[in-house]
Amino acid sequence: MASSTSLRLVLSSEVRLIDLIHQSAEKVAQLAGFDEDEALNIGLAVREGAINAIVHGNRSDPNLEVNITLRASDEGFSAHITDEGEGFDPDAAPDPTEEDNLLATSGRGMLLMRAFVDDIVYSRREARGMEVTMTKRRTTG
Amino acid sequence: MASSTSLRLVLSSEVRLIDLIHQSAEKVAQLAGFDEDEALNIGLAVREGAINAIVHGNRSDPNLEVNITLRASDEGFSAHITDEGEGFDPDAAPDPTEEDNLLATSGRGMLLMRAFVDDIVYSRREARGMEVTMTKRRTTG
């Protein structure tokens, strides 16, 4: 394996491109040495991050771009997702597993992301929008 | 359909990313209104262009980037592929279907590209490398 394989996707904000993003993340996770099942989960985390960037960040405006950089290295997998939206405060999002929220029909995306990667860092971009970085380390041994 | 859906892929020059490129092109061709079989062929044309950019252009150097922009619009499908290689003269490539060349083990990529899209335009990039644009029109009616 080369020390680092990278694939960057720049797309118009359309939900119908989401399966491609998922497949791409899954493949890059496999190249990083994760097995099929782990790679599907990692793909799912990236999928959720990308849906948020497209739907919440860019409000599905096809003129706005979402930027996704996927990287496989000896350490593992990382994904970096940016949008051009208003940004948000991830700590303010309600916990979907609390009794009162169980019947909400949305609000579970970040929960899935957290479940399937090791670290997630959110920050506001200098220009406009959010920036999310997820990493999943390869536990060798 | 939005008037134009675009997906740009920027990748390290590695052949093992080629299936993802093929799948992406196939999907974008479907979004442009082509049926499954046509979309597979269009994907094959993009695949060949991308292989050339990775292998001949960037000589599989993972530090060099290949840039692929896929677009679905009301008119049809287009792909724009750039590499950072030496460039080449497409008219100088021998015809692989000539008697003397039939047993060559390579040299059929551009033939496949020509077979599956309507137009291909090659040009040398100002900086470095080649630039290939393919278009496939949707024949409505």
Place this chain on the structure above:
Amino acid sequence: MKVGVRNIGHVAVVDLAGKITIGEGDVVLREKVNELFDGGQQHVLLNLEKVSYMDSAGIGELVACYKRAKEKGGTVKLLNPSGKVFDLLQLTKLEEVFETYRDEKEALVSF
């Protein structure tokens, strides 16, 4: 996603196959379940055996089905969530919300 309906007694068993994800599977699920409720059906058993995975939109749609059933005085229950789908129901604590069965007959008599 593929969807089929078997009417067994007063229960509609909805056999789902594929992924319940945003913009595709979730829409198929919503339309089918709405159609059943609109047609007067009150008891729906979603057979998840052949569902490979769901995303947050798909999970949200499951909950939406559950709520719509309640509104109509009906019920939605789950049959045989597979490995990944089962994990997601646990993770989201929706296993506390949905009655879930491993055996179709047992599920059918529970309505």
Place this chain on the structure above:
Amino acid sequence: MKVGVRNIGHVAVVDLAGKITIGEGDVVLREKVNELFDGGQQHVLLNLEKVSYMDSAGIGELVACYKRAKEKGGTVKLLNPSGKVFDLLQLTKLEEVFETYRDEKEALVSF
């Protein structure tokens, strides 16, 4: 790509399934056919019935197999190329190079 070999009389029938493409199927094909030639086999029938498509690298590998057979005094023939694979053989004019059969028995007796 998946590959299996059936030895029928003095012919090795190589059943290929999947795509013969760069870095994957082409390598599998090359290794299997080399193995056969190195083991003294001279007559190889490549069964393409379940090959969905090939790219230029896969097509090049078919030609490489053909040439290697020649070098060893053997032959490589093709069985049942499917729609897309058949089109590619036509497009590249390789149908002029390869003896191609629709019927396995007929192919076997031709060696």
